Amino acid sequence: TGPMSSECLGNFMRITLNAEYFEDKYLFFSVVDQSGIAWELDEAMASQCGYTVTYSNWSNIEFRASALSCHSHLEKDVFIVTIQIKASHTPDMKNATTHLKSASCHYDPWSPRELVCESNYMEVSVKREVPQTVKDFIQDESEDWTFAFPATKASEASIWQIVFHQPEEKKALLVSDAWSAGYGLNTTNTRVVLRIPYTAAQVQLIEDQGITFSAVRSSMFYKQRWMILMVDTAVACPIDGVEYTNKTIIWTVPKYIQLLSAGATSFKDVLVEAGVDLHKLSAKEMASRKYVFLNDLNAITMKIPIGAKGGYYKTSVSSGQHGAKYTINLFLEHQWEDNKWGLTKHTIIKKIETPFERVELAIANNSNLSARLMNVTVGMFLPDVELVNLTIEGATVAVPEAVRHGYLTYEIRHANGSKAYVIQVPLDAPSIKKEYMSADMRSYTLNVTLVFITHPTSETFAVPVITVSAVKDAVLPSVRGFCDGRNIHLVIIHGNVDKNWLPFISDWHLTPEAAQKYNYALRDNGTHLTVSVPFLSSHVSYEDFHTSGIKASLHLTLKDGITLANRKDFSISCRFSPSELIQCLPNGTVVITAVKWVGVEDLDTSLFVLRDRRCKPSLVTEKTATFKFSVNTCGTSRKARAYTTMTYENDVLYFRPGNDTPVYQLKFVCWYAIEQTVDVQYESKRNPPPSVKPGFGSLDLSLKIFKEKSYSESYQESEYPVVKYLKEALYFEVELLQPKDVRLELNLDDCWATNSQSQDSLLQWPIIINGCENHEDSYRTVFHEVNYSLRVKFPQHLKRFEVRMFTFVQGTALLEE
Numbered sequence: 001t002g003p004m005s006s007e008c009l010g011n012f013m014r015i016t017l018n019a020e021y022f023e024d025k026y027l028f029f030s031v032v033d034q035s036g037i038a039w040e041l042d043e044a045m046a047s048q049c050g051y052t053v054t055y056s057n058w059s060n061i062e063f064r065a066s067a068l069s070c071h072s073h074l075e076k077d078v079f080i081v082t083i084q085i086k087a088s089h090t091p092d093m094k095n096a097t098t099h100l101k102s103a104s105c106h107y108d109p110w111s112p113r114e115l116v117c118e119s120n121y122m123e124v125s126v127k128r129e130v131p132q133t134v135k136d137f138i139q140d141e142s143e144d145w146t147f148a149f150p151a152t153k154a155s156e157a158s159i160w161q162i163v164f165h166q167p168e169e170k171k172a173l174l175v176s177d178a179w180s181a182g183y184g185l186n187t188t189n190t191r192v193v194l195r196i197p198y199t200a201a202q203v204q205l206i207e208d209q210g211i212t213f214s215a216v217r218s219s220m221f222y223k224q225r226w227m228i229l230m231v232d233t234a235v236a237c238p239i240d241g242v243e244y245t246n247k248t249i250i251w252t253v254p255k256y257i258q259l260l261s262a263g264a265t266s267f268k269d270v271l272v273e274a275g276v277d278l279h280k281l282s283a284k285e286m287a288s289r290k291y292v293f294l295n296d297l298n299a300i301t302m303k304i305p306i307g308a309k310g311g312y313y314k315t316s317v318s319s320g321q322h323g324a325k326y327t328i329n330l331f332l333e334h335q336w337e338d339n340k341w342g343l344t345k346h347t348i349i350k351k352i353e354t355p356f357e358r359v360e361l362a363i364a365n366n367s368n369l370s371a372r373l374m375n376v377t378v379g380m381f382l383p384d385v386e387l388v389n390l391t392i393e394g395a396t397v398a399v400p401e402a403v404r405h406g407y408l409t410y411e412i413r414h415a416n417g418s419k420a421y422v423i424q425v426p427l428d429a430p431s432i433k434k435e436y437m438s439a440d441m442r443s444y445t446l447n448v449t450l451v452f453i454t455h456p457t458s459e460t461f462a463v464p465v466i467t468v469s470a471v472k473d474a475v476l477p478s479v480r481g482f483c484d485g486r487n488i489h490l491v492i493i494h495g496n497v498d499k500n501w502l503p504f505i506s507d508w509h510l511t512p513e514a515a516q517k518y519n520y521a522l523r524d525n526g527t528h529l530t531v532s533v534p535f536l537s538s539h540v541s542y543e544d545f546h547t548s549g550i551k552a553s554l555h556l557t558l559k560d561g562i563t564l565a566n567r568k569d570f571s572i573s574c575r576f577s578p579s580e581l582i583q584c585l586p587n588g589t590v591v592i593t594a595v596k597w598v599g600v601e602d603l604d605t606s607l608f609v610l611r612d613r614r615c616k617p618s619l620v621t622e623k624t625a626t627f628k629f630s631v632n633t634c635g636t637s638r639k640a641r642a643y644t645t646m647t648y649e650n651d652v653l654y655f656r657p658g659n660d661t662p663v664y665q666l667k668f669v670c671w672y673a674i675e676q677t678v679d680v681q682y683e684s685k686r687n688p689p690p691s692v693k694p695g696f697g698s699l700d701l702s703l704k705i706f707k708e709k710s711y712s713e714s715y716q717e718s719e720y721p722v723v724k725y726l727k728e729a730l731y732f733e734v735e736l737l738q739p740k741d742v743r744l745e746l747n748l749d750d751c752w753a754t755n756s757q758s759q760d761s762l763l764q765w766p767i768i769i770n771g772c773e774n775h776e777d778s779y780r781t782v783f784h785e786v787n788y789s790l791r792v793k794f795p796q797h798l799k800r801f802e803v804r805m806f807t808f809v810q811g812t813a814l815l816e817e
Contacts, residue, residue: 004016006103011068013103014278015081017062017063026087028085028093029085031065031082032083033070033071044197047182049070050070050118050121052121063083066123067107068123074189077107079105080103081103083100085099086099111343112126112341113125113126115237115347117349117350119349120197120198121198123194123196124194124234128190160175161173161174161221162220164216164217165218165219166204166217167204181201184196192220194220198237202216208257211240212238212241213238215236216234216236232262234262249304250301250302251303251350252300252301253334255300255334266339268336268338270335272333274302274332274333276311289310306326316454316459317460322463323358324359324382325353325355326353326354327354329350329351330351331348331349332346332350333348361380361381362377363465364377372427373424374424375422375423375424376424376465377422378423378463379419381421381452383419384454384455386452386454387399387452388460389451390402390450391462406425407429409422409424423446423450433447436498437474439474440472440475442470442471442473443470445467448465473496475495476568477498479572480493481554483572485576487532490530490570491530492558493528494527502560503556506555510556519537520533520534533554534790535576537790538621539554542596545597550576550578552573553571553572554573555571557569582668584672589628589629590628590629592668596623596624597664600664603654605617605620605623611635611636625652631672634650643674646674647672648670650667650668652666698738701734701737703733704732704735706732727779732800732801733799734746740794747771747799748799748801749771750766750768750770751767751768779804781801781803782802783799783800784800786798
């Protein structure tokens with residue numbers, strides 16, 4: 001049929017554009033006159049010249065022209081209309097294709113008066129007759145009888161003036177002024193035409209039988225040869241009269257409107273017909289569609305069930321919600337005779353649109369879990385809806401771009417014109433949220449927002465799609481553990497559910513910083529998480545004690561990274577030799593560490609004592625207390641065994657306040673040999689003096705400043721520079737990190753301070769000279785003893801000293817670099 005087709009519908013011509021041909025194109029309408037000039041068609045010109053462009057039944061575009069439109073060519077009872085349409089894929093109309101369509105329609109007979117109520121204008125045409133000459137009429141302004149637009153020529157008859165009858169006054173306009181005001185005036189060989197937009201200044205709202213009409217009362221004066229003639233060009237069109245009751249549209253139009261019947265005293269119906277889309281329907285056709293058509297004495301009524309054949313639903317959006325409206329294009333033709341006009345034909349075109357009604361959309365999860373594919377169907381939609389965007393993890397992407405994110409979308413069209421959209425995305429797409437449920441189940445959550453647009457209104461609405469699928473594919477983390485002589489090791493093999501799980505020991509989050517503070521080892525290479533904890537530490541539980549060993553347990557929990565809910569518990573228990581708690585040094589010094597057993601967690605380890613209660617622990621943690629003392633002190637008892645061994649015994653005790661019976665007792669013994677024979681080979685020889693041979697190697701050293709004399713917490717990198725007042729103490733620690741050789745001892749030779757970051761600054765002050773304090777210093781450097789502890793394994797590898805804060809001055813002036 002080509003891109004356009006035409007149809008003759010009484011005193012209208014309709015040209016319908018092929019929706020598939022013009023789909024997704026920008027259109028530019030023009031009307032071509034008899035001289036071949038194309039006149040650009042806009043809303044103002046359309047309502048002034050008798051043209052209407054509408055979108056109907058979703059995407060179809062219709063062009064309607066009145067038989068008396070400005071540019072139609074009239075030949076007897078045939079009118080010819082030519083339109084030009086330019087179509088382009090871009091709004092700037094580049095590379096546009098041009099289409100011409102010319103069609104002719106026969107219309108006969110004409111009634112003496114014809115009234116047309118179109119959607120964008122009112123039109124009245126009256127048959128020209130030769131009444132009496134208007135008496136005493138004086139022309140007070142010159143009139144151009146050859147006014148050029150719309151292509152009228154000076155002929156035997158042309159309009160001179162129009163007078164609008166308002167309740168308060170009459171207003172006369174010349175033709176040129178009326179055209180400038182938007183009115184359409186013209187004459188043919190047999191008729192006088194007036195066309196009025198609904199927005200014109202002289203339009204009045206009147207009420208007749210409870211129905212509001214848009215109306216204009218006017219008289220037109222035109223010349224015929226040397227006579228001035230006047231015709232009544234009143235017109236009225238109903239603008240309401242529609243009700244919605246019980247899913248039914250009720251349209252009522254009064255008959256014999258007073259404005260159109262002024263001066264008439266008798267009326268007679270000649271013809272009353274109605275239809276849809278300018279097609280008249282018979283009584284049988286109306287009944288088959290369940291229409292009700294009533295022609296009463298004073299009114300004509302049509303009742304249309306909402307959703308009935310002849311109308312159509314279109315998508316509508318209200319407050320961002322998806323819904324629909326039912327639309328039907330009714331028309332009514334009423335012909336009557338009266339004793340003033342004779343026959344009048346009144347044609348009313350009425351587009352009725354029902355109120356917005358929300359439409360729920362179904363979201364179906366049809367995921368193919370065996371293929372690891374989420375598949376969601378969203379619908380149903382009317383054909384005027386198009387999916388344009390997807391919002392994925394807060395980012396809005398167009399449909400073609402969504403493919404790169406793993407989202408494939410396509411339409412499913414149904415025979416009745418409706419359609420649904422399918423969204424497919426792999427389970428392993430980054431935007432799919434995966435959560436561990438229980439046992440071996442994981443949940444996969446698709447959370448995407450679909451953005452749609454309606455055509456041709458360009459309204460948008462969004463549909464959130466959240467679907468969850470449970471898949472039996474969870475792999476939980478597993479664990480293996482082992483112990484060496486001094487440490488407990490847990491190796492956790494990651495599964496596919498613990499990516500965001502956090503390791504906790506008790507309620508303590510095990511971060512790399514926290515592990516370093518407690519001298520724990522924490523390593524995660526992506527597949528394995530390894531935790532190493534010393535046997536004597538605050539987070540180890542000691543469950544029982546036998547001479548065969550101490551049972552120590554480490555409990556680790558993996559918690560959800562968001563809710564902190566427990567996800568998986570791991571534990572390992574090992575037996576350590578009791579000798580790990582005690583050191584019997586050759587010089588008679590004993591170092592004993594007491595541990596707090598499970599079941600007595602309320603004990604304060606700082607209150608542990610030896611038999612001599614004046615002997616307190618030298619190092620305390622939450623679960624341990626370490627004592628260092630001589631075998632001849634702290635109430636230690638001595639006993640000889642078989643004259644070869646001397647044993648020293650003592651107890652670590654805990655007493656509750658006011659009670660002399662200990663609730664905790666740890667007995668320990670040291671054995672020393674009384675006599676020991678050692679073979680010594682001696683040879684007299686003059687040996688050369690000892691010498692040191694130079695060698696090559698690397699030493700890894702660290703210099704730290706600590707916050708307190710206890711040397712328990714050092715300043716972190718983020719806390720520098722450290723701000724101190726004059727004479728405040730600074731606690732320094734120098735440590736040999738590598739190599740960890742017990743034969744090595746760290747000694748400090750020289751240490752100096754500068755007032756800049758350069759160690760070679762000329763402005764210096766010695767703090768340590770040849771391993772000793774600077775005797776010229778007002779506040780001399782103080783050296784602190786380094787003892788064995790959980791953190792210090794090799795005391796000989798550390799040196800600690802204290803310096804009072806000072807500044808560089810000369811006289812009273814501050815020296816700067």
